[in-house]
Amino acid sequence: xxxxxxxxxxxxxxxxxxxxxxxxxxxxxxxxxxxxxxxxxxxxxxxxxxxxxxxxxxxxxxxxxxxxxxxxxxxxxxxxxxxxxxxxxxxxxxxxxxxxxxxxxxxxxxxxxxxxxxxxxxxxxxxxxxxxxxxxxxxxxxxxxxxxxxxxxxxxxxxxxxxxxxxxxxxxxxxxxxxxxxxxxxxxxxxxxxxxxxxxxxxxxxxxxxxxxxxxxxxxxxxxxxxxxxx
Amino acid sequence: xxxxxxxxxxxxxxxxxxxxxxxxxxxxxxxxxxxxxxxxxxxxxxxxxxxxxxxxxxxxxxxxxxxxxxxxxxxxxxxxxxxxxxxxxxxxxxxxxxxxxxxxxxxxxxxxxxxxxxxxxxxxxxxxxxxxxxxxxxxxxxxxxxxxxxxxxxxxxxxxxxxxxxxxxxxxxxxxxxxxxxxxxxxxxxxxxxxxxxxxxxxxxxxxxxxxxxxxxxxxxxxxxxxxxxxxxxxxxxxxxxxxx
Numbered sequence: 001x002x003x004x005x006x007x008x009x010x011x012x013x014x015x016x017x018x019x020x021x022x023x024x025x026x027x028x029x030x031x032x033x034x035x036x037x038x039x040x041x042x043x044x045x046x047x048x049x050x051x052x053x054x055x056x057x058x059x060x061x062x063x064x065x066x067x068x069x070x071x072x073x074x075x076x077x078x079x080x081x082x083x084x085x086x087x088x089x090x091x092x093x094x095x096x097x098x099x100x101x102x103x104x105x106x107x108x109x110x111x112x113x114x115x116x117x118x119x120x121x122x123x124x125x126x127x128x129x130x131x132x133x134x135x136x137x138x139x140x141x142x143x144x145x146x147x148x149x150x151x152x153x154x155x156x157x158x159x160x161x162x163x164x165x166x167x168x169x170x171x172x173x174x175x176x177x178x179x180x181x182x183x184x185x186x187x188x189x190x191x192x193x194x195x196x197x198x199x200x201x202x203x204x205x206x207x208x209x210x211x212x213x214x215x216x217x218x219x220x221x222x223x224x225x226x227x228x229x230x231x
Numbered sequence: 232x233x234x235x236x237x238x239x240x241x242x243x244x245x246x247x248x249x250x251x252x253x254x255x256x257x258x259x260x261x262x263x264x265x266x267x268x269x270x271x272x273x274x275x276x277x278x279x280x281x282x283x284x285x286x287x288x289x290x291x292x293x294x295x296x297x298x299x300x301x302x303x304x305x306x307x308x309x310x311x312x313x314x315x316x317x318x319x320x321x322x323x324x325x326x327x328x329x330x331x332x333x334x335x336x337x338x339x340x341x342x343x344x345x346x347x348x349x350x351x352x353x354x355x356x357x358x359x360x361x362x363x364x365x366x367x368x369x370x371x372x373x374x375x376x377x378x379x380x381x382x383x384x385x386x387x388x389x390x391x392x393x394x395x396x397x398x399x400x401x402x403x404x405x406x407x408x409x410x411x412x413x414x415x416x417x418x419x420x421x422x423x424x425x426x427x428x429x430x431x432x433x434x435x436x437x438x439x440x441x442x443x444x445x446x447x448x449x450x451x452x453x454x455x456x457x458x459x460x461x462x463x464x465x466x467x468x469x470x471x472x473x474x475x476x
Contacts, residue, residue: 161392
């Protein structure tokens, strides 16, 4: 696959970066699968911790699944820039005529496709273990589908800030998890609101708003952070 | 110079600011000490006993100023950070990192006093109230800032990275606050409200004095800390050798 890009057509560049990231991801299947397995293991630990009482598990399910998904998505964040940083291709990206923010957006999108989307698809299976109804499973998937791209985008800021820094993994979680809180609240809240007979429109609209905000702002912050890390 | 124009940008050089801060901080520290004494005297001996909460309410005189300062310092810190990114001034980053520990301290103090207050009033050390939760998250943001600062060796890079983090955090603080608030009302949290009754005027006076005292303390501490940071970062220069000699 050629990664040579013409100076014209931002869409071409976006697509090229996306295809490159996906190709790299599929060649290192372990790194894609590990977060998914992590998600399953974490979600399965909760019933073991709190007991098999089905009413309790049903009540906890949205929150537990969302927290597990959030942690699993965070697991692979560090990889977003680390390998490109190590082999120097990140520097080339920073030097290219295409805005770095746009390349970052493509990378975040690839992260969502490789790390977020599998979680969305796996969530209903785990939801069944917690006894969620089909309707609740659908809403859980919908909320994850809206939320995980935001997680990838916000996470990219943390990944860029901790690039090449001592103890980057733990530091990344400390920086990023507080910023994930709104997504968690509205994501898990959507499923609970539906169970309580309230509408989910508000929750989903707010999640979409968070997504729009982070699509616009976080690539800019990430690009600025990358330039600092590359100095 | 006949017209006494002060060239403010003169003080954006760490060397000049070091001496300016050296002259300023004792005043702020003295004001902080005096105001704290007056404020504590009012809050312990002058302010009347609360009709509902008895003597226990008096922790408000520390709790409210600490919470206010913890939020305000984060904004000031983000302001300095943005300033540093925009104008590429070294001092701005130093100011931001000088403010962070004080802000974290106030956030921590606010949580501790909140817990001490909550136990007799609500019967619990901790409730997942919107304000408590946001304050806790604010403490996390401060800790993230401090941790990032500590783990990058090059101070210029650390300043810039922390500046971006502070700005991202400042944008997120209102979003986090409102989402936590909404989360709390949906979950039917503890049904207590802090501001039930209107305050007696002496209580308000005491609290305002404490707020100003905490301001002065924060400024004095930031100045002292920024002096230390300046000395540390400029230790290779001649003037530092003269200054500490």
